[in-house]
Amino acid sequence: MKGFASLVHPDDRERMSQAMDRVLKDDTRYEIEFRAVRPDGDMVWLFTNASVIRTNGKAVRLLGATVDITDRKAAEDALRQRTRSLELMNAMGDTLISELDTQRIVQAVTDTAREVAGASFGAFFYNVTNEAGQSYMLYTLSGIPREAFSKFPMPRATDLFGPTFRGEGAVRIDDVRKDPRYGNMAPHHGMPKGHPALRSYMAVPVTS
Secondary structure, eight states: OHHHHTTBOGGGHHHHHHHHHHHHHHOOOEEEEEEEEOTTSOEEEEEEEEEEEEETTEEEEEEEEEEEOHHHHHHHHHHHHHHHHHHHHHHHHHHHHHOOOHHHHHHHHHHHHHHHHTOSOEEEEEEEEETTEEEEEEEEEESSOTHHHHTSOOOOOOTTTHHHHTTOOOEEESOGGGSTTTTOSTTTSSSOTTOOOOOSEEEOOOOO
């Protein structure tokens, strides 16, 4: 059992141990869903059910079966995420109908978009025109304190940001640090020192 237990995800080991203690004590059927880490590092979901086999009143082994339920758990998770997204979008619709304050509307949109996308943080930038030409103003933040961006300059229409600021379409990148458009312009050539960690990146133009 020790060898098998080593494959169980650390977050599920105590729960499995408690279930095992109950079945050995009460002779109840052992049924549990848990995560296991394969030798190659991949995680899978398993379902195990078993009964205790006793000899002279002493538990000698468990008799049962283990089934891979990874696909089922993934489908359940996708359904939960879709349901949650629909709930957020419905709430967003109510806000758009009932709220008149632009700041609150944009903040609600930013919060909803961040949660639906599963992002750690999100920001909404507003285009403004000054004597020097085009620049961008931070309008709302979500998932991170405003102070985290207060010491950084506003973004410019760089190779990476330009398509979004010009309204050309959405940009989605798995690892922004590996994108050829990233880090091409001075003075920072990438994220400024102290900038919140950023890897996956999605930007969507908003027009009115």
